[in-house]
Amino acid sequence: MANDNSSTTRRQVLLGSSAALGSAMAGCLGSDDQNNSENGTGGTSDSDEYEVGYGEYQTTVSAADFPEELRVYAVQTGWSNWDAVMEEFESEYGVSLYDAQGSSGEALQDARSNARNPTYSAFNGGYSFNLEAMNDGLTTDYKPKNWDTVPDALKTDNGHVTATRQMTTAVTYRTDVYEERGLDAPETWDDLKHPDIAQDLAFTPPHTANGLASALSVNRAYGGDLDNLDPVIEYHEEIAEHGADFRRNIEGDVTSGEISTVVEYDYSGLNMKYNVDEIGADQLDVAILTGPNGEEGAMNVPYGYALLEGAPNPEAAKLFMDYVLSLDGQKKFFDAYVRPIRASELDQPDEFPDQSAYDDAEFALDQEELVSKQASIQNELTDRTPLPGAQ
The missing domain is CATH 3.40.190.10 (Periplasmic binding protein-like II)
Structure with a gap:
């Protein structure tokens, strides 16, 4: 957080x-x-x-x-x-x-x-x-x-x-690190599979609301649903090969440069970019991602x-x-x-990503359906993911 x-x-x-x-x-x-x-x-x-x-x-x-x-x-x-x-x-x-x-x-x-x-x-x-x-x-x-x-x-x-x-699932990344590595700003979940991104990419664990939304965002982007988590597990398998993991309380890891990319909420990245003195606003950016072919890939979480x-x-x-x-x-x-x-x-701050990015990628789940399946989804994600730090 x-x-x-x-x-x-x-x-x-x-x-x-x-x-x-x-x-x-x-x-x-x-x-x-x-x-x-x-x-x-x-x-x-x-x-x-x-x-x-x-x-x-x-x-x-x-x-x-x-x-x-x-x-x-x-x-x-x-x-x-x-x-x-x-x-x-x-x-x-x-x-x-x-x-x-x-x-x-x-x-x-x-x-x-x-x-x-x-x-x-x-x-x-x-x-x-x-x-x-x-x-x-x-x-x-x-x-x-x-x-x-x-x-x-x-x-x-x-x-x-x-x-x-x-809040909405988003990706926060170190723009200065991406520039040093010759990387373009991420636009789709496929972009995060690049070895130079996945090597220090972090998700939050699935037992948190944030981590559950991140997993379901990836799952949705690749055609999965609440009854089929194979797409997100396969995604985790690909990025695990290059060093991606689960972490909590990772602001210090981002500001220190230990990790260059984190999947959290739009709030987390924007607040870090504009409200945290340990890092310059020009060193961070926040992206709302779609699936590889423009599929919805950013879960809105109340x-x-x-x-x-x-x-x-x-x-x-x-x-x-x-x-x-x-x-x-x-x-x-x-x-x-x-x-x-x-x-x-109220007046929304101008610093949020363009509304068109939300329109293209954002989706919401029926909360009653989610709650009926939430515990089993979290257990399956924890049991099946190859990324370290899920517990």
Whole structure:
């Protein structure tokens, strides 16, 4: 996962510190996305109350019931600009967020293991992992404020799971290294088979939402589907001969030049290119790839959240879920090049790849079908891939 710490970044300078602290949040018995700047400088006291929820879920929560620290799975520094979201939420409401490092798969396993005595208040991660948590009976219903702005296909009617953002499988590569090796910018998945690229090419492991999407993107590009993973396994066999592998937390490997090409999300590469000081923006680029003959090859992956059944601190969790889906919270995602679920209401940064690249390559899967097959797909990928580091 790319590091997007909350220190001043190149993009924040360019945007005139658009992510600066001090903007007031929705809440305090106000209307949708109304800020509280007229009420002071933020912060909270035990007497403060906030209106949360959408429709029949509208209710009032009291700061007297808030904990000093709230735990939400996979809300973590270094990913999706949660740093800025966490800092702003604490500044406004006085509730800090536990830095919950871990993948969607690890979060789901922990939630299952602690189902009888949950220590986290909400589940956050890949949308399909949220559906798995719901199907396991781990979640409860809650429709956050602005639930009606989320596309129907990216929320459950029962109010258990709501999408908050989305990412697309992409390739991030070192332009300076490619130039030194006489390599052209990659356009198709076939291009990554070149020995001078595959020698230091990395994927993320298939037990993560990111790694699963990468594998399914390659699989789709070569004619596979959720019931046929042979194409991606054959692809792995070809690139394994030249040194490709699976890795996690690889930003340092990219910035140091240890690897020149990584398959992650568009967010990861764009955030590294524009928000990480350890490497120049001109040393990196991000490509959305098709199959060898123009086939779709870039999976669009929604991420979301769900309130956990019987979990502690539901009042603070509801307030946090509302903030994430507010326009203030959604803007924080765009600051790190994560496409928020309410992107159509905001100005998309110009730094994203051209929309035509997405139009040519992007595809989405039925999330209910994916979740029904996800565990078996991950197990098969882990068992069959010849690339090292899959576990």
